[in-house]
Each structure stands twice: as structure tokens, then as C-alpha cells.
Amino acid sequence: MPTPTTVQLLWGTQQRPKRGPKPALSLEGIVAEAITLADAEGLANLSMQRLAESLGFTKMSLYRYVPAKEQLTALMLDAAMGTPPDTAALQGGSESWRAGIRLWAESIYQRYREHPWAMELTVGTRPFGPNELGWTESALIALSGTGLTGPEKLDTIVLVNGHARSLAQQTHSLGEDPTAQFAEQFTEMMTEAGDRYPEVVAAFAEEAAAADSAGANDALNFGIERVLDGLAVLIASRAGS
Numbered sequence: 482m483p484t485p486t487t488v489q490l491l492w493g494t495q496q497r498p499k500r501g502p503k504p505a506l507s508l509e510g511i512v513a514e515a516i517t518l519a520d521a522e523g524l525a526n527l528s529m530q531r532l533a534e535s536l537g538f539t540k541m542s543l544y545r546y547v548p549a550k551e552q553l554t555a556l557m558l559d560a561a562m563g564t565p566p567d568t569a570a571l572q573g574g575s576e577s578w579r580a581g582i583r584l585w586a587e588s589i590y591q592r593y594r595e596h597p598w599a600m601e602l603t604v605g606t607r608p609f610g611p612n613e614l615g616w617t618e619s620a621l622i623a624l625s626g627t628g629l630t631g632p633e634k635l636d637t638i639v640l641v642n643g644h645a646r647s648l649a650q651q652t653h654s655l656g657e658d659p660t661a662q663f664a665e666q667f668t669e670m671m672t673e674a675g676d677r678y679p680e681v682v683a684a685f686a687e688e689a690a691a692a693d694s695a696g697a698n699d700a701l702n703f704g705i706e707r708v709l710d711g712l713a714v715l716i717a718s719r720a721g722s
Contacts, residue, residue, distance in 0.1 A: 484548045487555050491610035506538060508546045512556045516596065519557065524598035529553070554602055559610030561596040565619035572622070578716075579709050581623025586641045586705045589616065593649035600646055627712075628719035637712060644704045 485495035490508070514536055519527050529550055533540040547553045566588045568581035593600055609617075617638060624634045667685065675682050 485552075487552050488608045490547065490552050490556055491559055491608060504546075506536065506542065506546060508556070511536065511543060511546055512553070512560050515553055515557050516561055519598045520596060524554070524601055555607065555610065558599055558602040559612045561599045562592055562610075562612045562616060564612065565616040568619050568623035572625075576713075578623050578625075578627050579713070582620065582637070582641060582709060582712075583705055585616075585620050585623060586645050587701070589642060590645035590649055590701055593646060594652065597649065597653040600650060603646075627716045629712075629716065633715075637708075641705070641708055644708065645701065648701050648704070 489495040511532070515527060515532050518532060518535060527550075529540050529543055532553075533543050536543075547556065566584045568585060571577050571580045571584065574580075603613075620638045620641070621634055624637060627634075629637065671678075671682055
């Protein structure tokens, strides 16, 4: 049987043996265990050998299902991204596109936070799986009827995804609870050189005050709203032209 390509594995179009004993492993089970390991130990520590040991099989056994780590990580990414949000359910109102894109951005941000290693895999030229392509479809559905062109819709997806991805990367690199550590370091820096950066001191003082109130600023939502505001201006201009 020929070795399946990445596209065949992602889309389930590879030929499967019709006869023989029931397989001891499944491709879905292998991918699920790989995701569990990557979540716990990081993508860099994931190898076919490590995965085989975790499953209780030999490395050669895995190659019957997935020929190389390149194909494995492609399957992991698509599985980790999961089902996209149902933006079609929000369609109907004059600004339903805003609710759809906001839901999309919040959802993909959460997915990146749950599986930070996935961000390493969403770069470069590569085949998309059904779930990842579904995320693009979900965002395009949200933008349908806005009057934006196809390229503008795709650029909107890149812009919103970039915002969500950037914040997810920052929060992951800072750890689970970076606030106290940063506050201590920032206080030390400003004690030494705060008089040289008065605007920095003032801005962070306001942020600290806002964090103690119900109207605390949230970088994810702030960025989403500003992107949506800009799109609203463009969409309104198209409607009036």
C-alpha cells in the first residue's frame, strides 16, 4: 500500500486495508495522545519515540498509521483547532457581522491558549485540514453581506487572527500568573528611572486603577472592537456609494 500524503491523512481519503485483524491502534487515538503530550510537555519534546512509549507500542507500530512527524503534527493541529464557532446562527441583524467576528476572534484566542504549540504550526505553506479550513469558512460566513470583496474578507481574517494570536503568544510566554512578577519588576524599574519616562508611569498608573474597577481594559476585546470599528467605516462607505 502506498504511503499516504498529508492531504490524504487530513481529509481521510487514504486507502485502508479491507481485510486482516482489527488494528491495535487508531489514527485518532494516536493524534489524541500526541496532543495530550504536546499540551503537557511542548511540541519540541514530542517525538515518535516518546509518543510510542506513551501509547505502549513500538515506534515502528506508529508508522503504519502516520509515516512521519510532519504528518502527525498536521493532524494534531487540525484536531486541536476543533470545530469552528457557528457564526451562521448570528446572521440576521444589520451588524450581525460584528457579533460573528467577535465570537470568532474570542474562540480562536481560547483555542490558542488551550494548545499554545498549535501557533508554531500555523505558519508557512502547508495543506489545511477540514477543521482549519472550517475556521476560514466560519469567518467568511460572518462577513457575508457586508459588501467587502473576497480579498478584503480574507485580509480581515488575517488581521483578526493576528491580534488573537499575538496576545495568546504573549500571555503564554509570560506564564499563568505574570501580574505579580511584572508589577514587582516594573516598580523596580520605575524607582530607578521613572523620572525619564513620565508618560509610561502615567499610563501604567491608570491601568492599575482600571484593573481594580469593573471597567478594566482588556487587550483582546479592545483590539477586536477597534478592528470592528474600522471595518464598520469601510462597510458603511460601501453601502453609501
